[in-house]
């Protein structure tokens with residue numbers, strides 16, 4: 001039976017949680033004021049903002065963060081999936097040191113970019129690859145490559161999709177998006193999306209999606225949906241891009257390798273640069289070779305830091321010595337076990353909460369029922385998400401306010417126990433609302 005609760009009660013509890021958060025962080029509050037004088041809202045990266053102000057970290061080590069007020073947190077955010085190695089991994093640190101020893105800004109081609117490109121192409125089954133400085137750039141270049149290759153103008157992202165700062169489709173199109181002509185697909189809706197593709201085939205150059213919506217709530221695509229996209233794109237001369245900036249960590253060869261579908265292009269980013277700025281796009285030689293500068297009318301692809309030695313060397317050590325295929329499998333098994341364990345606990349307490357995701361990328365949703373699209377996930381009460389966020393912070397656990405978790409290689413048993421116990425206390429304390 002659902003108890004009758006005064007809806008204002010949730011607002012009151014949330015205000016109390018916020019007041020407690022603020023009272024315990026005088027230095028953070030003061031630094032936020034200082035930051036506001038020079039950066040809009042005291043912020044230079046929107047995802048990190050949270051009302052009334054976000055935590056401000058003074059030190060990060062292993063899987064722990066310490067904020068400027070001295071509070072310690074277990075880091076479940078994992079730099080939104082880029083921080084897979086944990087903080088200051090000795091092998092990555094050594095690679096960075098050897099890069100600084102060799103020279104950072106060569107203004108020339110060098111061996112390390114070749115070595116790294118060989119590792120990336122073989123791991124993720126790409127015929128060719130090019131490096132960028134961010135996932136956003138990788139997606140911008142991949143879309144441009146597809147449009148030039150097909151000679152058609154429009155792109156199809158999915159509703160709720162995220163492909164970078166200028167490719168943001170999470171709450172409708174963002175006003176700072178690149179001005180592409182868009183036909184919006186519907187994630188996991190096979191027939192509606194098939195119709196949108198066939199109806200717009202004349203102008204559609206490319207379909208782009210994550211094989212699991214990452215920022216959109218860790219919602220996997222169904223095999224049926226991916227199969228339909230592959231079939232229609234193949235038939236109609238449309239390039240299929242998998243944005244694997246996040247999902248490439250979910251399987252040794254990237255999440256695409258776990259499906260029957262081979263996209264024409266893949267984009268990469270986040271952890272693959274070993275924690276340095278990184279992005280890459282690659283795939284079919286036919287499409288990628290448009291960028292071969294020795295060809296007449298080659299597409300230009302610039303980027304001062306595209307082959308910077310820090311990224312090339314840290315990235316290489318990261319994917320060949322630390323996040324090996326074996327480490328990848330083991331990490332994702334730990335993630336699956338954590339997901340199962342939390343969902344079992346929610347069921348036992350009959351709480352309307354669930355964890356979705358694949359392997360090491362998970363999202364906690366304070367909502368019951370099936371979640372198959374960003375629209376489904378958006379039905380959760382934002383106040384509950386905030387209440388969970390403040391509860392966990394208070395107990396020394398740092399999760400994104402939206403419930404997102406990216407497990408690093410060094411999170412394990414003890415930290416998983418703490419998360420489960422803390423969420424169980426949340427349910428006991430806020431029983432009426434979950």
Ligand SMILES: *Cc1c(COP(=O)(O)O)cnc(C)c1O
Nearest residue numbers: 134135136162163164245246269
């Ligand atoms: C983070 C992310 C991007 C953008 O990468 P940046 O390096 O932040 O520009 C693109 N696509 C997906 C799926 C991402 O998660």
